[in-house]
Amino acid sequence: MTSSTERTNIALSADELASFHKNGYIGPLTIYSPDEMDQIWKTVRREALDRSHAAYPEVDSGIGAPNIFNYDRHLDIELLAEHVCNRRIVDRVASILGPDLLCWRTEFFPKYPGDEGTDWHQADTFANASGKPQLLWPGESEDDFGAGTLTVWTAFTESTRENGCLQIIPGSQNKMNYDETKHMDYNEGRINSEVKDGVPRGFFGYDYRQLQVDPHWRPNEEDAVSLTMEKGQCVIFWSTLMHASLPNTATGKNYRMGFASRYVPTKVRIYPDTDHIEEYGGSISLENWAAVLARGEDRFQHNKITSKTLKGTPIRPA
Template sequence: MTIADETHRFALSAEELASFRERGYFGPFKVYEIDQMRETWRRERLALMDRSAAVYQDEAATSGNTNIANYDRHLDMAFLAEHILRPQITDRVASVLGPDVLCWRTEFFPKYPGDEGTDWHQADTFANASGTPQILWPDEAKDFGGTITVWTAFTEANEDNGCLQFIPGSHQQMHYDETKRMHYDPAGINARDKEGVRRGFFGYDYRELQVDPDWKPDESKAVSMVMRPGEAIMFWSTLMHASHPHSGRTDEMRLGFAARYVPTSVRVYPDTDAIEEYGGRVSLDRYGVVLVRGDDRFGHNRLTDRTTRGHQFRRD
């Protein structure tokens, strides 16, 4: 299978690519006009409530009580299916990952007035919550790891309502051991203070994974990713990142939509038929990765044709 009409007009320049490799992130950059994003989200937020075609119909997803409920709506919503293919995004991702690219997961990240900030964290295999790797790079590329995340602001994102924070250059060394297991405690949500800031990780404490229990991220180097609606930021998941708390001084929710990309050589959800994390479990029976650029010459993963009603799977 080949994705056609690849003009690469948004590809990173040599200077931009060098900066990305040094800092671990690129952007913000425009994907939509501000008014276009605002109008689109007013429409799509209503469609989001209809889960009749969502790939995860398990109780953990349909109840909405775990973060899994926010996963992979690009597989049943036409707007999100188109979003992950936009050349403003995929041209830049392919500049880093090469010509053959999969989207393996998307997630909504809402932050409501009064919500805590997100813990400083890094993700390599995404075994952080379950203890089981969700992505595995081939042995010859094991020093790379992680995924490229493109986080798009569907609303205003600023320091007052909980925008992202990065520590530039921190993607070069992992400070967390994802083979450890964090303990899920939903009662801890919005209830912890860390270094004077209310932070958590959706019911987990990410510090439990630290290689050195006494290590602390150098927050003096942190930068805040203030973004307008329709802007996106691209970063390695191994980059130290977090978010500010929502101060509650505005009643507007902050909403980000994260699309995660890997080369076709990466194995997604290897040797498992379910996602188990955040106190829930959902079946992968209806799940498939999306080929967004190039060819899949490996056949490691089940591909899906995106439709708004039903799903067709195949290996190419």
């Protein structure tokens, strides 16, 4: 992984930063060459089958459960731990959030032929599924609109309109159209069964529209941008940016695999006053969870932080 060990600071330029603040996202940005990404994903895909050191146990609580138990595999897979600390990523994130960064969550986002798209949504405190905030910025209460988190969504495979690429609505990050204190009902039967405005879209067994502040509001899809990416590219965006994905209408083995790593400054409290995650039809303990110091120093010590993977391999911040 040559690109992850380069020592040159790779900050966003002034023009890139201005574009990010206006639009709420920047990208696609190249992190790995296609050949590098192929080799990384080949190894990660094989190692992910071994869950003996995974942070969360595999639970039998419905089709939605894998959205939880495959969280945070950077805590046991060395290449993913290197990825979340990759300077090509964290130096750019630091241009926005400051020099001291925690990676608090990672998630795989597969989309196989026939899978529905993901419905339009925003996330601030990430209380959207459980009703319990997972992030609190300094001075922020559970009812405040905060900054959310920066998501770095990396295409581990090619991401096209046909196989379900991301979509975003530029400039939508400064107003929350959803109230995360509201309740969403989980229903496994919703998965791959709903069509919204002519497009197969769902939200992992939930109906995200239940959180809308205005039940009659609809996102303006005419403003949407489809983020097609080569394997090894990423996009950085605020979690409060309106985002979704298209359905995978491809055939054969043309699947899309995205990997999201989420960052906050060290001053943010993560999973405040809670010891478990409750989402997508399952509940898991945070006993083996810890944030990773991806860059800089932790001067606040609000959060549980690990300096090694659950296999004992050192995690080296940028």
